[in-house]
Amino acid sequence: MQTLADLADWAEQAGIPALAGTQATLDAARELRETLFRSFLAALDEHPPDLRSVSICQADNYGRLFLDRRHLRRWCTKEGCGNRAKAARHYQRVKARRAPPSHAIEV
Structure with a gap:
């Protein structure tokens, strides 16, 4: 997600109600995405699919x-x-x- 439009598209595809289109929301979404991805990689190391x-x-x-x-x-x-x-x-x-x-x- 690079822009607020990317965030809105992602939210729509994920079925998430409309998000407030602010830079803070975009930054929080990026941070959450990166945290989830790091957790996912750690889980893959422990239990490869x-x-x-x-x-x-x-x-x-x-x-x-x-x-x-x-x-x-x-x-x-x-x-x-x-x-x-x-x-x-x-x-x-x-x-x-x-x-x-x-x-x-x-x-």
């Missing part, structure tokens, strides 16, 4: 990693990424049905 269980979310232009021990999931969350992907496919199907035939003969 089985990387075969790590999958990449198949949502467009996303790439979030998530644990999928049974290798059955396509998205990090069914409610978020999965729902958006399904809605996009539905929109494309409906749009294709409504499009005029491209082989129409002009008179």
